[in-house]
Amino acid sequence: MDDDKGRVDAVGSEARAAIVVRRGVAAGSEARGTAGPVEVPTRMLVDALLREDGTVDAGELYDVAGALAMSDQQVRLCIKRLVAEGAFTHEGRGRKALLRATAETVRSIAPDVEFVRYAFQQDTGLAPWDGTWHLAAFAVPEAARAARDALREALVRLGGAVLQGGLYVSANAWESYVEDEARRLDVADRVTLLTSKDLRRGDLREPGAIARELWPQHAIADRYHRLTAVAGSRLERLNDPAELSAPELLTIAVEIAAEFTRAMEPDPLLPPELLPRPWAGTQARRLVSRCWSLLRERERAGGTAGPRIFRLYEDVVESG
Numbered sequence: 001m002d003d004d005k006g007r008v009d010a011v012g013s014e015a016r017a018a019i020v021v022r023r024g025v026a027a028g029s030e031a032r033g034t035a036g037p038v039e040v041p042t043r044m045l046v047d048a049l050l051r052e053d054g055t056v057d058a059g060e061l062y063d064v065a066g067a068l069a070m071s072d073q074q075v076r077l078c079i080k081r082l083v084a085e086g087a088f089t090h091e092g093r094g095r096k097a098l099l100r101a102t103a104e105t106v107r108s109i110a111p112d113v114e115f116v117r118y119a120f121q122q123d124t125g126l127a128p129w130d131g132t133w134h135l136a137a138f139a140v141p142e143a144a145r146a147a148r149d150a151l152r153e154a155l156v157r158l159g160g161a162v163l164q165g166g167l168y169v170s171a172n173a174w175e176s177y178v179e180d181e182a183r184r185l186d187v188a189d190r191v192t193l194l195t196s197k198d199l200r201r202g203d204l205r206e207p208g209a210i211a212r213e214l215w216p217q218h219a220i221a222d223r224y225h226r227l228t229a230v231a232g233s234r235l236e237r238l239n240d241p242a243e244l245s246a247p248e249l250l251t252i253a254v255e256i257a258a259e260f261t262r263a264m265e266p267d268p269l270l271p272p273e274l275l276p277r278p279w280a281g282t283q284a285r286r287l288v289s290r291c292w293s294l295l296r297e298r299e300r301a302g303g304t305a306g307p308r309i310f311r312l313y314e315d316v317v318e319s320g
Contacts, residue, residue, distance in 0.1 A: 038230055038255040040068055042078035046088075046099070048254045049307050054106050056088070058097035063247040064254060102193075118172075119269055123282045129271030131207070133199045134170045136160065136178050137192045147185040154181040159268030161214035169199065171211065171270050211274040216266075223263040224280035230259045231287035238294040250307070253295050257309055260288055 040048075045065060049056050058079075065075045071146050079099065082088045087105045091098045121127040136155060140148035158177050160168035180190040204210050211217070234252045237244070244252075263284060272279065 037069070038259050040254055040258045042070060043072050043082070044246050044258060044261075045070070046078060046082065048100060048257055048309050049100045050106070051307050054101045054103075056101070058092070058099065059095040060247070060250065061099075062095050067247055067251040068254070079258075091138070102199045113273040115269060118265065119264070119267070119281070120285060122269065122272055123285055125272075127271070129171065129273045130175075131197050133196050134172065134174055134261065135163075135167065135194050135196065135290060136170075136174070137167045137194075138187065138190050139166055139180075140187050140190045144187060147187050150185055151181060151187060151191075154178075154185075161268070163201070163214075169214065170268070171274060172268075208274050211270055213271060215268050217270075217275065220263075220267050221276075221280040222282040223266065227263040227284040228280065228287055231256055231284065231291050235238060235287060235294070238291060244298065249295060249298055252291070253307075253309060255289055256295075 004152055042065070045068065046056055049064065051057070052187060062072060062075055065072075079088070079090065082099070083090050086102065088099045088101050091100065119126060138151060140147075140151065155168045155178065158164075158170065158174050158181075159169045159172060160174070163169050173188070178191065178193060179188065181192045185211065199207075199210060201210050201213065232257055237252065267281060272282075276283075
């Protein structure tokens with residue numbers, strides 16, 4: 001049990017749901033209610049500026065990077081790494097260059113919007129909890145340690161919490177996702193799935209109390225408070241009638257996307273019935289939705305085709 005808890009702590013900040021990318025996001029200030037600068041890794045910036053045709057305009061990339069206090073050298077090194085990895089090809093020189101993503105890269109950075117859409121549905125009361133706990137148990141031998149560790153990480157990434165050695169629980173129906181991961185890791189025959197409406201943990205029987213013990217709700221809420229501060233400050237800029245340049249709009253979009261990803265990744269998306277009211281995530285997502293609507297309006301008014309994140313955010317927010 002202690003071994004599992006240690007591993008869970010180590011992967012607790014792994015991806016839960018990402019709307020732009022599912023790669024790591026640089027750690028930023030977690031101070032409640034304090035916006036401050038938003039840190040965006042260069043790799044995330046490149047992915048965020050990917051256009052519908054699978055290309056990234058280098059001039060646009062350098063402009064937005066500069067607005068985010070990144071040096072040209074950082075951008076050049078990032079481009080060099082991406083090309084060396086085979087993730088992008090490079091055509092032209094300097095700011096007139098064009099980066100072209102491979103088909104695999106386009107697929108790999110496509111967002112898993114299903115979880116984000118589900119979060120918006122929870123916020124609007126469209127996904128009520130039926131009181132069912134979903135459990136996954138596994139016994140993978142030491143000979144398959146790599147697969148066992150990967151399965152642990154996947155269960156946490158899917159919003160699970162460890163109950164004891166080899167036993168995890170989620171408040172959401174996750175069976176199909178767990179089965180997919182188990183098959184991918186070739187340990188499907190080692191996994192048992194079950195549900196219960198009578199989960200007890202020691203003397204705890206009340207679902208809300210169990211949820212508070214199993215998931216770090218305060219830490220999750222702190223990230224949403226940070227997102228609220230960032231989205232709120234950007235919303236003020238977007239509501240200002242002053243004209244914003246295309247690079248400025250893109251910078252705001254990337255900042256919101258980065259902070260949104262940072263807040264959503266560790267969120268197990270617990271049902272509202274198990275969370276304190278009001279919940280910080282609901283307020284933060286509401287602000288993000290308003291920001292995105294205004295960004296989309298400005299982008300359309302400018303008559304230019306923005307990056308894929310414009311369409312992807314709009315699709316999720318509107319469908320949620």
